[in-house]
Amino acid sequence: MKPELHKIYAVVNQKGGAGKSTTAGHLAYWLSQQCSIIFIDADGQQSASPWMQHLGLKTLQMSNPEQLFEELPALSSKYDAVIVDGPGNAGEMTKSILGRCDIALVPNRPSEFDLRSSGIIIQFVRHVRELRGGMPKAITFINAAKAKRSILLREAKEALENCPLLLSDTVIYDLTCITDAPGQQKTVFQMKGEQAIAAAADYDKLFKEVLKVLHG
Numbered sequence: 001m002k003p004e005l006h007k008i009y010a011v012v013n014q015k016g017g018a019g020k021s022t023t024a025g026h027l028a029y030w031l032s033q034q035c036s037i038i039f040i041d042a043d044g045q046q047s048a049s050p051w052m053q054h055l056g057l058k059t060l061q062m063s064n065p066e067q068l069f070e071e072l073p074a075l076s077s078k079y080d081a082v083i084v085d086g087p088g089n090a091g092e093m094t095k096s097i098l099g100r101c102d103i104a105l106v107p108n109r110p111s112e113f114d115l116r117s118s119g120i121i122i123q124f125v126r127h128v129r130e131l132r133g134g135m136p137k138a139i140t141f142i143n144a145a146k147a148k149r150s151i152l153l154r155e156a157k158e159a160l161e162n163c164p165l166l167l168s169d170t171v172i173y174d175l176t177c178i179t180d181a182p183g184q185q186k187t188v189f190q191m192k193g194e195q196a197i198a199a200a201a202d203y204d205k206l207f208k209e210v211l212k213v214l215h216g
Contacts, residue, residue, distance in 0.1 A: 001211050003035055008072055008082045009210070010101035010136070014120045016088030019107040019143040021048040022178060024085035026203050027105070027210075028057055029187045035080035042068060042097060043087050047182070054185040065096040072100040090120045098128040101136045103214045106165060107143035107172075110156035122163050139213050141168035141206060148173070166213060170206040175199050 009031075011024040025048050028039045038058045041049045052059045058079075062068045068084075076082050084101060087093050098104060104125060108118050118140075125138050140160055145153050153171070160167045172178070177188050177196040184191070188199040 001208060001215065003031060003081055003211055004214060005035065005080045006076050007080075007103070007214060008076050008084065008101040009103055009105065010084040010086055010097045011105045011107065012086035012094055012097060012121060012124075013088065013106055013108070013118070014090035014094065014124075015114060015117050018088070018109055018114065019172070020088065021085050022182065023105060023107050023143065023172075024048065024083055025051055025055075025182065026187050026189070027207055028052060028083040029055055029189060030203065030207050031081045031083065032057055033189075037081040037083060038075055038079045040068070040072075040075070040082060040084040042093055043085050044089075048085050051182045051185060055187070063093075065092040068093065069096040069100060090124060094121070094124060095128070098124055098136060099132070103210060104136050104138040105210060106138060106140040108140055108156065108160060109144050110142050110146075110150075110153050115156055115159050118160075118163070122165060126164060137213055137216075138165045139168050139210060140165045141170060141172065143172045144174040144178075145171050146174050168206055168209050170202055170209060172202055172206065173199070 011020045031037050039052045041061045046061050049059050084097050086097050142156050175195050177191055178199050188196045
């Protein structure tokens with residue numbers, strides 16, 4: 001399935017360390033193999049920018065929520081895909097991102113603390129949907145899971161199945177290659193080894209599911 005053109009993809013969560021930047025970076029690279037993209041670094045730390053620039057991806061840093069809200073439509077008309085890496089908080093920037101994006105990806109670590117705090121971003125999405133007539137579309141997924149058959153993973157799936165956002169069938173596991181990717185200035189799609197191949201397959205499955213939700 002090819003990506004629809006001129007769409008805005010956002011990776012958001014109100015909690016830092018959920019895996020937003022790593023997810024957004026891999027999504028940007030994955031989409032860049034199929035269409036023209038621009039990566040918007042709206043995270044206050046802006047740590048993903050050097051990584052994206054090293055990969056040769058067009059990158060723009062934004063720290064003003066009003067500017068982002070005004071400029072995203074023009075960027076979306078210029079590029080086939082706009083990928084926004086949101087901040088690790090539920091502030092005005094996150095509201096602006098949700099006010100413009102076509103689909104929001106919400107990564108969640110399988111811990112009680114992370115799952116409990118996810119209610120804030122879910123509430124944000126629900127409120128924006130009421131104002132935008134059902135937009136943005138949204139999908140949440142479990143990120144950085146330690147093991148495939150852990151009690152925490154099972155409990156996380158059960159908790160997220162009861163939230164109003166669609167829960168992805170794909171789980172992204174806590175693999176060294178994913179953690180090391182930004183530091184190596186690569187994505188798992190470019191790395192070698194069984195672990196990287198497995199991680200790339202999981203990301204590919206997740207992003208194809210994102211496109212399916214967006215097309216639907």
